[in-house]
Amino acid sequence: MATTSFDQGPSHLSRGQACFSCRRRKMKCDGVHPICGQCKRARRDEDCEYTHGQKRARAEMLQESISQVESRIYQLEHPHLNHQPGLALQQPYQGRSSGRSASPRPINTAPWAAAEEPPNDVVQKVVDLFLSYSSEFGFFLNSSRFRQSALLRQPIGHQARPTPALLWAVYLCGLRLSKQPQLIAQEPMFLSRALATVANGLSVVHPQKVMHNLQAEILLAYYFFASGRFLEGKYHAASAVSLGLSSNLHMIRSANAPSSVLPPPQDAIEEGERIHACWVVMILDKAWAVVLSENPHLDHQQQNLVVDTPWPLEMDDYQQGRLSRTALYSNTLHKFINGVPTSDVGTSTIAMFSKASVLWQRADRLARDWKPDMPRDQSSAFQNSFAALDGLVDNFHAALIPPNHIPHPTPTMTRALIVAHSIAHTATIKLQGIPPLRAEPRARQKRLGAATAVLNIIVSIPLQHFAFINPVMGTVWLASCQVLLEEICTLRTQRSSNWQGEETGLVSLLTRTLGVLSSFTGTCPLLNYQISRIQEACAGM
Numbered sequence: 001m002a003t004t005s006f007d008q009g010p011s012h013l014s015r016g017q018a019c020f021s022c023r024r025r026k027m028k029c030d031g032v033h034p035i036c037g038q039c040k041r042a043r044r045d046e047d048c049e050y051t052h053g054q055k056r057a058r059a060e061m062l063q064e065s066i067s068q069v070e071s072r073i074y075q076l077e078h079p080h081l082n083h084q085p086g087l088a089l090q091q092p093y094q095g096r097s098s099g100r101s102a103s104p105r106p107i108n109t110a111p112w113a114a115a116e117e118p119p120n121d122v123v124q125k126v127v128d129l130f131l132s133y134s135s136e137f138g139f140f141l142n143s144s145r146f147r148q149s150a151l152l153r154q155p156i157g158h159q160a161r162p163t164p165a166l167l168w169a170v171y172l173c174g175l176r177l178s179k180q181p182q183l184i185a186q187e188p189m190f191l192s193r194a195l196a197t198v199a200n201g202l203s204v205v206h207p208q209k210v211m212h213n214l215q216a217e218i219l220l221a222y223y224f225f226a227s228g229r230f231l232e233g234k235y236h237a238a239s240a241v242s243l244g245l246s247s248n249l250h251m252i253r254s255a256n257a258p259s260s261v262l263p264p265p266q267d268a269i270e271e272g273e274r275i276h277a278c279w280v281v282m283i284l285d286k287a288w289a290v291v292l293s294e295n296p297h298l299d300h301q302q303q304n305l306v307v308d309t310p311w312p313l314e315m316d317d318y319q320q321g322r323l324s325r326t327a328l329y330s331n332t333l334h335k336f337i338n339g340v341p342t343s344d345v346g347t348s349t350i351a352m353f354s355k356a357s358v359l360w361q362r363a364d365r366l367a368r369d370w371k372p373d374m375p376r377d378q379s380s381a382f383q384n385s386f387a388a389l390d391g392l393v394d395n396f397h398a399a400l401i402p403p404n405h406i407p408h409p410t411p412t413m414t415r416a417l418i419v420a421h422s423i424a425h426t427a428t429i430k431l432q433g434i435p436p437l438r439a440e441p442r443a444r445q446k447r448l449g450a451a452t453a454v455l456n457i458i459v460s461i462p463l464q465h466f467a468f469i470n471p472v473m474g475t476v477w478l479a480s481c482q483v484l485l486e487e488i489c490t491l492r493t494q495r496s497s498n499w500q501g502e503e504t505g506l507v508s509l510l511t512r513t514l515g516v517l518s519s520f521t522g523t524c525p526l527l528n529y530q531i532s533r534i535q536e537a538c539a540g541m
Contacts, residue, residue: 241284
């Protein structure tokens, strides 16, 4: 029977006929249009692009832009080195024809397409939806102040309101949370506006343009990561890291007295926002590096990249004056990594989330650094690094406050602690899963204990806190379920004296976990994909 071009591609593609994604990943492409078999199997439909003649793939332009931003980050991390003149970073969503930038993509026709903003009732709806789960998108601004200014009856661009870039990014994320078809239909238009305004966000006249553009970049990074559009997410994450570094957010209240970049904060709340911004960028950089199996942009193992900014307090604590007006800080992150006690202990939920993200990334990096043929000196250094990090993770576990033990918890605080506990346990799974340890009984039990703890958290916490959750949790749940499935397989193979009882307990926990995870399907494409992988793996349990 004859087949169409959608069914199969040519057996031998001529040079340049493979899609850009397969060429970049050095994989054999079947040339099927519109989505090749490799990209469809990997669920990378949005990355599958065919280029012809002089046309460049959008992903290729994004990758080039990411490389430029990463070069800028390297310059900021190493100011003592001689660098080429500063890079001019182009907006990657614009074309390159005739040497001029193309106009932003046309806005979809909508009931309010000709207006500057959606109607007031829509604005209030999406802002309130967003603020209910803003922490899951890396929102570091004071929610009450933001809401008050966002809902002012002033035109977009007015200096009393947030910058257009931030407003459109918030509207975009709030839209995703609405789950209402009539609002979701506007998503392409909102995304187009957000991208167009963030590209020019630092050129507007606004007293908060730096912090607001940083916040918009973070929101867009989370939006794209949650959508499974990793290349675009990496671009905006790299831009956020670069802007945070160039603004010296890692040197707030530094005892080393760096030169000031931003104007002095107007009050304790604004200073708290900047402190939160430092650690939100850190979480974004570290946690998503693990999800993507890549190295973070910020390499804090280097002594020249110092973070003096104190650990963040809860946002309400700044309003109540709980940050000393005169205290100075130094080497906040290095002291934590090296287990050095400090007066700034960092016990807030956002501080715990920050610490857990750092430990998770370091465990992931160490696990990926292991090689079976390492020379003896490298092997010895690896063992020392492993022992130090394993002890640090254990100590962190012991100091973590259980989610149900915090006084006067808010949903935001509860979710932050749940994610912190979960990714800290996943750091243990990473460490104890390094190949030489996998068969050792102690490592096996420690790995199983960590995975069981992660899943027990999700099945025991009331779901009203979780209409939306940080998308990194999909990676966490997947790792934990894989550990339990491996243990079930081992029990069935070894058939120890109590293997059936142990197996029954693990199967029961997995079954309850699958029931809870099903409630997260539909929240975002990335979680949908990862939950489907868990369901497929457990199907033959």
